[in-house]
Amino acid sequence: MRVLLIHPADFPDPNRPPPLLPANQAPPLGLAYIGSFLREAGHEVCIIDMKHGGHSREQLMDEVKAFSPGVVGMGLYTVTVPVAEEISRLLKDWDPNTVIVVGGPHPAGAPEECGRNPHFDYAAVGEGEVMMRDLVETLEAGGDMRTVPGLWFTEVPGDATSELVQNAPRGWIGELDSLPYPARDLLPPLDSYAMTMFQYKEWPATTIYTSRGCPYSCIFCERREILGNKFRVHSASYVVDEMEHLAREYGIKEIFFYDDTFTLDARRVEQICDEIVRRGLVMSWNISTHVNTVTRELLHKMRKAGCWQIAYGIETGDPDVMRDIMKGTTVDTVRERVEWTVEAGIEAKGLFMIGHPTDTPETIARTVEFARSLPIASANFKITTPFVGTPLRDMAAEYGDINTDDYRNYMGDPPEAAFVTNGLTREYLSGVQRRAYYRFYSRPTRLARIARSMAGRENLGKWFEGARIMTRLVRHQAMGPDKGILPTLLEFEH
Numbered sequence: 001m002r003v004l005l006i007h008p009a010d011f012p013d014p015n016r017p018p019p020l021l022p023a024n025q026a027p028p029l030g031l032a033y034i035g036s037f038l039r040e041a042g043h044e045v046c047i048i049d050m051k052h053g054g055h056s057r058e059q060l061m062d063e064v065k066a067f068s069p070g071v072v073g074m075g076l077y078t079v080t081v082p083v084a085e086e087i088s089r090l091l092k093d094w095d096p097n098t099v100i101v102v103g104g105p106h107p108a109g110a111p112e113e114c115g116r117n118p119h120f121d122y123a124a125v126g127e128g129e130v131m132m133r134d135l136v137e138t139l140e141a142g143g144d145m146r147t148v149p150g151l152w153f154t155e156v157p158g159d160a161t162s163e164l165v166q167n168a169p170r171g172w173i174g175e176l177d178s179l180p181y182p183a184r185d186l187l188p189p190l191d192s193y194a195m196t197m198f199q200y201k202e203w204p205a206t207t208i209y210t211s212r213g214c215p216y217s218c219i220f221c222e223r224r225e226i227l228g229n230k231f232r233v234h235s236a237s238y239v240v241d242e243m244e245h246l247a248r249e250y251g252i253k254e255i256f257f258y259d260d261t262f263t264l265d266a267r268r269v270e271q272i273c274d275e276i277v278r279r280g281l282v283m284s285w286n287i288s289t290h291v292n293t294v295t296r297e298l299l300h301k302m303r304k305a306g307c308w309q310i311a312y313g314i315e316t317g318d319p320d321v322m323r324d325i326m327k328g329t330t331v332d333t334v335r336e337r338v339e340w341t342v343e344a345g346i347e348a349k350g351l352f353m354i355g356h357p358t359d360t361p362e363t364i365a366r367t368v369e370f371a372r373s374l375p376i377a378s379a380n381f382k383i384t385t386p387f388v389g390t391p392l393r394d395m396a397a398e399y400g401d402i403n404t405d406d407y408r409n410y411m412g413d414p415p416e417a418a419f420v421t422n423g424l425t426r427e428y429l430s431g432v433q434r435r436a437y438y439r440f441y442s443r444p445t446r447l448a449r450i451a452r453s454m455a456g457r458e459n460l461g462k463w464f465e466g467a468r469i470m471t472r473l474v475r476h477q478a479m480g481p482d483k484g485i486l487p488t489l490l491e492f493e494h
């Protein structure tokens with residue numbers, strides 16, 4: 001069967017000013033995994049990444065008609081629900097028999113809402129590879145859709161009031177190495193995906209996902225619904241083979257391991273490092289992880305194998321808030337691990353959040369000062385968003401004002417925050433976020449650290465990119481909006 005997979009993004013709107021700077025992009029690896037799995041099972045697959053292409057309605061439908069799919073699968077974020085509904089209308093207008101399946105983060109957290117949504121035929125909860133194959137083959141055979149684990153749908157298609165069918169839950173894929181590499185060849189060229197300048201040292205760079213699931217319980221995080229709380233991994237040899245494959249086939253020079261907690265299994269990371277060194281693979285790489293999961297020895301080993309940056313989910317600098325959000329660590333541990341990282345010769349980046357349920361102006365100030373005091377080269381400060389399916393969502397109404405109506409505000413940032421803690425306002429959040437960036441980046445020592453991290457001929461491109469961005473921002477600034485240059489620049493990090 002012909003299967004079309006879509007990564008939805010808003011259609012270009014002539015009335016909306018174009019973004020000041022390109023947002024960070026990354027290949028939709030989830031869809032690419034589903035694509036390669038379906039292809040191996042003998043199906044014809046096409047992927048449209050609207051986030052990359054800036055597709056108009058006409059362009060999208062031209063590509064749809066040219067491929068003429070029997071089934072369309074869309075990966076849904078909360079923020080992309082409205083546009084996915086519009087795409088479904090366009091698809092059904094073109095051919096009412098097109099079967100539309102939605103999966104990914106939003107359906108994982110809101111299966112009933114998506115299962116009842118009259119725009120979609122099926123909501124798929126869980127990993128999509130085996131589920132999409134089962135769904136496609138059951139459709140082809142005219143079989144009973146109630147036999148496909150993980151699906152939610154209404155008894156009468158398109159009738160939100162009819163009985164909701166909730167199939168048996170789908171188990172997690174145990175052997176990740178049994179999956180083929182994501183079908184990156186079905187995506188736009190990898191080097192055409194823009195990354196922000198703080199995310200790579202060498203270009204072209206791309207992402208790999210080497211593990212799934214996370215056992216931590218941070219209240220704002222939806223990982224457990226999306227990929228489960230059991231940590232599952234690709235083996236070291238699979239990971240290093242994939243790195244070599246990317247270098248050979250796509251000329252990739254740097255890898256961003258997009259895993260949530262790359263270092264959770266220290267032994268596996270050691271093996272990956274040993275394997276990189278043993279094969280003489282010269283590639284730089286960077287990761288994201290939880291501070292608890294690194295040791296001094298591991299960090300030194302990672303540095304030797306090419307790791308240059310670690311992004312830590314730090315979230316807050318206030319000990320009580322750290323406890324309340326159930327991060328499972330302390331501010332002292334954060335400081336210790338960040339110092340170990342820098343000592344090992346790896347740059348540290350801090351990921352912070354503003355507007356936790358128990359945040360106050362004082363705790364937010366503490367977070368900003370904590371960030372400033374750490375030897376980190378870069379930081380981002382995101383506004384807390386209560387995604388459906390998280391514990392935060394359940395407690396949000398008790399701790400503040402939550403906007404449940406407009407999913408377009410679920411970007412994780414202003415202009416309109418989806419959640420505002422009691423005692424704070426949306427304007428305050430927006431202002432304090434900009435001030436946080438400003439205070440963090442305006443320190444001369446920080447600027448010197450960034451300049452040092454961009455030393456060397458290989459970073460020449462970044463200086464040009466930085467100069468280009470600054471020129472655009474200065475021009476933008478001259479045209480009016482009351483924003484500081486540095487904060488504006490840095491808000492565009494994912």
Ligand code: B12
Nearest residue numbers: 026028029030073074075077078103104105124127128411
């Ligand atoms: C890489 C990434 C990105 C990349 C690429 C996006 C992509 N589609 O992959 C970029 C940088 C573009 C991005 C952007 C954004 N992101 Co992002 N991103 C991630 C990240 C870190 C990893 C995703 C990933 O590659 N996972 C690995 C693959 C293997 O898993 P997967 O994508 O979940 O796919 C599997 C299943 O979910 C399922 N599945 C997925 N799609 C489909 C479709 C069908 C039909 C089926 C059956 C199954 C299925 O099968 C897949 C394979 O098993 C996640 C964090 C996380 N752990 O999920 C956040 C995350 C998904 N992002 C998030 C957000 C909020 C955003 C932004 C809104 C941020 C912003 N302010 O701009 C934008 C919006 C993007 C858009 N579409 O417009 C949230 C989403 C929460 C939500 N409920 O909406 C997450 C969960 C992070 C968080 N804050 O908790 N993101």
Ligand code: SF4
Nearest residue numbers: 214216217218221260
């Ligand atoms: S450690 Fe990261 S991935 Fe795991 S629950 Fe916390 S925020 Fe989510």
